[in-house]
Amino acid sequence: MEFKDYYQVLGVEKAATFEEIKKAYRKLARKYHPDVSKEPQAELRMQEINEAKAVLTDPEKRLAYDHLGHQYRSGEDFQPPPDWDAGFEFSGGGFDEADLGEFSDFFANLFGQGGGAGRGSRGYQMRGEDRHAKVVIDLEDAYQGATRTITLQVPRVDAQGRVLSREHSLNVHIPKGVKAGQHIRLSGQGGPGMGGGPAGDLFLEIHFTPDPRYRVEGRDVYQRVPVTPWEAVLGASIETPTPSGVVKVKVPAGSQSGRRLRLKGRGIPGPEPGDLYVELEVVLPPADTDRARELYETMARELAFDPRQRKGD
Amino acid sequence: MPRQLIASGELIDEVTLTLEELARACSVEVEWVVEHIESGLLADGSPYVASWRFTSRDLIRARRLYRLERDFEAAPELAALAADLIEENQRLKERLRAAGPSDH
Numbered sequence: 111m112e113f114k115d116y117y118q119v120l121g122v123e124k125a126a127t128f129e130e131i132k133k134a135y136r137k138l139a140r141k142y143h144p145d146v147s148k149e150p151q152a153e154l155r156m157q158e159i160n161e162a163k164a165v166l167t168d169p170e171k172r173l174a175y176d177h178l179g180h181q182y183r184s185g186e187d188f189q190p191p192p193d194w195d196a197g198f199e200f201s202g203g204g205f206d207e208a209d210l211g212e213f214s215d216f217f218a219n220l221f222g223q224g225g226g227a228g229r230g231s232r233g234y235q236m237r238g239e240d241r242h243a244k245v246v247i248d249l250e251d252a253y254q255g256a257t258r259t260i261t262l263q264v265p266r267v268d269a270q271g272r273v274l275s276r277e278h279s280l281n282v283h284i285p286k287g288v289k290a291g292q293h294i295r296l297s298g299q300g301g302p303g304m305g306g307g308p309a310g311d312l313f314l315e316i317h318f319t320p321d322p323r324y325r326v327e328g329r330d331v332y333q334r335v336p337v338t339p340w341e342a343v344l345g346a347s348i349e350t351p352t353p354s355g356v357v358k359v360k361v362p363a364g365s366q367s368g369r370r371l372r373l374k375g376r377g378i379p380g381p382e383p384g385d386l387y388v389e390l391e392v393v394l395p396p397a398d399t400d401r402a403r404e405l406y407e408t409m410a411r412e413l414a415f416d417p418r419q420r421k422g423d
Numbered sequence: 424m425p426r427q428l429i430a431s432g433e434l435i436d437e438v439t440l441t442l443e444e445l446a447r448a449c450s451v452e453v454e455w456v457v458e459h460i461e462s463g464l465l466a467d468g469s470p471y472v473a474s475w476r477f478t479s480r481d482l483i484r485a486r487r488l489y490r491l492e493r494d495f496e497a498a499p500e501l502a503a504l505a506a507d508l509i510e511e512n513q514r515l516k517e518r519l520r521a522a523g524p525s526d527h
Contacts, residue, residue, distance in 0.1 A: 143491070143494045240448045283430065283432075287434075291479055311448070332521065
């Protein structure tokens, strides 16, 4: 286990006041909160920052940490000395299972019930924390099911206080019919339990690779399909690639650009399969030859058509 | 590299989460979840909430609310407001992306 320099994590001096620590924390929280941050590994950074704040804004824990800290440098191999916290009072432990689930082993060893402070020698059992990861798959994988190797980042802090991650690989079956935002729960693949407690679960949140061809809402898939003016006007049977393979689509005569055709049950499969909506996009052929120009000119002459003239005018 | 087993899991929504499972997955107390549901900040309008079962959507929402409250020391209603805006923003961005690059 490596020693963590919480002052370095927050970028404050060892003599920083409570207010200075809070200010540094607020600035970093705005930068690294994973819902809004564009920084790489924002989630890991935010976890570090929260952990540092939890210790440094608690007078009792900060005192105990400082007492220990002057003997260690960040990243140095570290084992809490026996009774390291003797002489320090922790009011009621102060941290619950929730905090420990989110925080590092280093933290849990110092302040958690599995380590130094406040648990004595009695056997303590705790279930490992549930962990979360995101998995990005192609839309086609949701149609067919797939196997993916998931590489999980397990955070650690290096000697310079930077957050690095160790990789842990896992092969996972992605079931057919999965939706974006849906979770796969892998029992017992989360954090290890303490004192013989069971391991937590791993929740994988499914995301789709952005694909310019498709838009997905739940199990419904929207797809734009280019058609020629004569296919749209006269009607046609066209072939178009879809996530489930090439499909024949009947374009009704008199279609305009933007017309939506529903292919029932051709969305993402499932107990209630989604639909595939094909949105027609009329594409005009370029007038790049004499013959093409002639055809457009004939239309201009012979078709009494003014798209700006509203009905009823 | 040694041959690895392929892990198969349960698809949440086909199985739903219990109150305790949702709380544990979000690293929060059960009371936290109950309070947020009763205040209408979480699982609002979910068809399962009457039976205290939860879906992937509730899990994402609950984790987001918890992180916003914790990281910004935000009041629950303020975190919920931010979560609403983040979710709306995501929906619009997805539509914008699907509409293709703008010509204007």
